[in-house]
Amino acid sequence: MRFVLTALLWLLTTVALAVAVPAVWAQQHLVSEQGYAELAASAATETRLRDAMADVLTTQITALAADRGYSLNEMLVHQVAAAYTGNAGFPGQFAQANRIAHRWMFTDDIPHADADDQWLIDIAPMLSDPSLSATLGDLDLDVPDTLTVPVTAPSPELRPGRLQAIATWGPWVSAGAAVLTGTFALLTLAASRRRGKGLAALGVSALLVGAAGWAGLEVADRHIAAALDRAEGDFRRIAEVMVGHAEDSLHHWLNMTLIAGLALVVTGAVASMLGGLRRPE
Template sequence: MRTFVSAVATVLGVLLAAVAVPAIWLDRNLVQEDGFVELAAPLGKNPEFQQQLATAAVGTIDTSAVPGFLEDLVQPVLEDAATSLAGLPGYPAAWEETLRKSHRLSFPQAPADPGATGSVSSLTLDVAPLVALGVEEISRATRLPLDPPGETLINVGQPEQREWTERLATYAPMGYMLAAGSGIAFLLALVAARRRWTVLMAAGLGGLALAGLWALGAQIGSARALATDTGNEVANLFRNEFVAAATADFTRWTVAAAIAGGVLVVLGTVAGIASRRRPGATR
């Protein structure tokens, strides 16, 4: 009976861990605002993305209030702003605020900014902070009063993906409870086992198998995400860079799981050899 309970608890622990780890990663890196910003912030340093994003942001600036005879003056300033936007001192802060505003639009548990309008997809960039930075630079250069918009959206995905963000916000935080349940199951397996080294071995092998499955799942998920065309060059570039960053970050988790699994296998092997050398030992 003890062996049966230990086996069932071990299998349950592995199954719970299989869901808990990806759920926790999703919660920390997508659902939570700070995690999303930390993961996506380096994308703003990509020169190609910087240029396309700056061009798109400056291209949305409304110059209708500028008198017609000044258009020839404003146009070169707009082009210069698109080129130099990423080099302005305020760019890092504007990019971070862009990510935060975008996250609040995409995930329902975070309150939307006042005045936010329109439907959004799973990842929608609100580049209003970058536009405001461009407007400030243009106003400084031309001495013309220009009002920055409160919201400037660039969709990164399809509208039906919105429901996936709602599901993530609801279910991803449950990963912590599943992880606790997995730990309790493994503890029960150790307590009930007649040969505890077998639990270590099984847990280690399970960890190695899960690491492989997670890596495969990450590859499949990345391929599916990259196969979705947003119809926007800036959005496509953001998607490509973000998927690459997310895959690389999750890979570190799978490697850590594989290392932990390998350590458990070694410990189980050593404990098993040691138990066989002790006369009358049952554990």
């Protein structure tokens, strides 16, 4: 009976851990506005993203100038935009732009709710950056307070605040999964006849979850590629870099899970050996 109880608790621990790892990661890096902004800032250090954003800014600067009667050399404008995206302040401003995009999807604080079928990003702060203004000289571009450009093609599946429920319940789900994992793990150890074997079993749980996570990401790649097809123009390149950084971050969490599992297996095996040596023959 005790073996059955221990096996059941071990299974529950494994399931809870399989939910907790991706849930806590997603809460910290995607659902949390601060975490998403930090992810964007990290991705903005990549040359591919900087180049793509320079193309976006070139298009918008040229269009603004045309509206005010100026005809600009796109090559020169691109050089100015590339210099801006290459400076040290760009990642922070790119992160701020993504905060607004995050609010569009995760909250009802939506400054541009008139476009209800596209994911938008506000690039006005970038165009208003002093380094850009100084380089462009005396041009009066009169950048508006908000200048949104579409990240995705129009889709009925996209609407402001669509993921608001996830933002509301995500912290509770991730915290609950983590608490349940810890609780079931302690109960598994308490129910085990030998603590060493219990630790090793918990290590196997972590190894299974880490390996399953890697396999799951490989399967998810095809669906991610399909989702990226909705991105507009240069934003497809930007999205690819950001997705790559997100996957690298999740891979790191899964690797840490595997390392923790291996450490528990080794610790449990050593504890079992030492326990066996202490037993009288």
